[in-house]
Amino acid sequence: MARSIKLHPRHGLNPTINQCFWCGKDQGGISLLGNAYKGKAPMHMVTNYDPCDTCKTKMERGIWIIECRSADNDHPAMDRINKLAPTGRWWVLTEESFAKWPLLPEVKEATLKKRALMIEAQVAKIIGLYDKEI
Numbered sequence: 001m002a003r004s005i006k007l008h009p010r011h012g013l014n015p016t017i018n019q020c021f022w023c024g025k026d027q028g029g030i031s032l033l034g035n036a037y038k039g040k041a042p043m044h045m046v047t048n049y050d051p052c053d054t055c056k057t058k059m060e061r062g063i064w065i066i067e068c069r070s071a072d073n074d075h076p077a078m079d080r081i082n083k084l085a086p087t088g089r090w091w092v093l094t095e096e097s098f099a100k101w102p103l104l105p106e107v108k109e110a111t112l113k114k115r116a117l118m119i120e121a122q123v124a125k126i127i128g129l130y131d132k133e134i
Contacts (some may be wrong), residue, residue: 022055
């Protein structure tokens with residue numbers, strides 16, 4: 001499907017190099033922002049929340065724990081039910097490590113099915129995720 005782009009009056013196609021939100025490395029693609037970005041687009045920019053291949057491989061090794069913060073309704077990656085948005089900090093736990101967490105059975109079951117869990121920063125601090133490499 002062809003999509004048209006409205007050119008920026010001063011910066012034309014207004015290109016930017018896509019960066020991975022999760023690790024900050026270049027993803028190898030270029031986004032043409034045109035007039036959708038007000039002003040000159042930075043040379044490197046996070047344009048979506050899809051993990052790069054390296055991050056995706058790491059995330060698939062276990063249970064992906066995503067640190068989140070409260071967000072307003074305009075945040076593009078917000079969990080609309082819990083009003084949470086990712087901060088960019090994350091960990092991957094083995095199933096054995098995750099099994100030790102004191103969570104409600106239905107939360108554990110849903111997390112194991114989805115292979116991911118969003119938690120607030122205070123929770124990450126309380127359970128010690130900030131203190132160690134996992």
